[in-house]
């Protein structure tokens with residue numbers, strides 16, 4: 177039996193973050209009462225005429241440029257016909273043979289290998305309504321329809337069949353999400369369905385160039401589901417090939433409860449949709465200078481920022497990855513690093529104490545109760561030995577709770593480091609006098625007792641003594657333990 181190679185491509189649907197729908201002025205707000213954001217245009221009632229939303233075009237263009245695509249100065253909207261209860265007009269306005277943008281790429285590293293995935297196309301289209309199968313007490317007998325989502329602007333991002341494993345497919349989806357969120361094009365919310373992924377999966381004997389028959393997995397709404405569903409599907413294809421069972425081109429659904437995919441419908445061919453140019457919309461014509469202006473507004477993308485954090489700040493890859501998970505977090509970190517002049521300490525505080533506090537209080541970095549400047553000031557207080565590490569944590573908690581500046585807290589609460597040698601010697605003397613037992617043990621050669629003695633002195637100063645001076649002082653008082661060289 178030959179080894180089989182999986183061949184995977186993705187189709188990602190992303191809702192554009194516009195206030196209004198793609199062809200009318202109805203609101204796109206998620207969670208509105210069913211059928212309250214509707215008009216004749218988004219319902220496709222006779223005589224209603226669509227008008228293209230300029231902001232949707234801008235956002236789609238941003239995404240296409242960030243994905244390295246060529247944005248075409250002229251693209252065409254087309255009607256894609258199919259019947260479904262949530263599509264009352266019987267067709268979806270999409271783009272077909274003349275999409276907005278083509279030939280992009282997205283790259284990442286997976287298990288040490290560089291993976292490059294071609295982006296076949298990015299096109300604009302409208303979303304359909306929603307069938308609600310479990311809404312209300314009568315849901316056993318009835319399906320309800322909510323048309324609020326009809327006409328919500330989407331882009332569809334289609335990749336080349338360049339992916340060779342389920343894990344890489346999940347990673348590619350994750351990278352596309354990261355780019356869209358960083359651009360402010362999409363909110364990345366897979367639970368609410370504003371970002372969805374379909375996957376086309378086939379297998380072929382390793383080394384073969386012809387593709388096997390593919391199946392499409394619909395509406396995968398988490399990275400985990402993408403990976404699990406594709407893994408199952410690859411195994412199903414390989415088993416069928418080994419058993420000599422034909423694989424049927426069809427659309428399948430993933431059931432997270434069983435980790436299996438099941439038949440949804442046999443696959444339509446493009447011909448079945450009877451595409452033709454939308455007669456109610458002129459071609460979408462984009463000015464070259466306008467496209468370049470949009471390109472000029474693209475932010476630094478997360479992948480580039482991650483690489484810069486490693487190079488510029490000498491952060492470990494891990495830190496760079498965590499800090500660039502959101503633009504806001506990365507911005508915050510950069511301001512702390514700049515203010516403190518100590519990027520690694522800035523990274524540790526932002527990823528550690530600050531993130532923990534935000535998680536605990538369910539707060540967001542945008543609304544963090546302490547400013548990057550204040551956190552930078554705290555790091556400076558540590559670096560210039562105004563406060564000890566344990567005290568810094570206490571100051572941080574007070575800053576987070578009150579929004580006060582660290583220097584004010586240190587002054588008002590008497591938290592400055594005690595680093596006066598004479599004062600520390602005096603405290604060490606007092607503490608050791610009360611610890612005859614452990615002192616004797618240490619002198620008899622039980623060196624582990626040293627840490628305990630340091631801890632007791634630190635405790636006596638409420639964490640404020642300079643630990644290095646405490647160490648020195650104890651060593652001076654006790655000398656070297658029996659049998660140990662200095």
Ligand SMILES: [Zn+2]
Nearest residue numbers: 200202215218
């Ligand atoms: Zn409308």
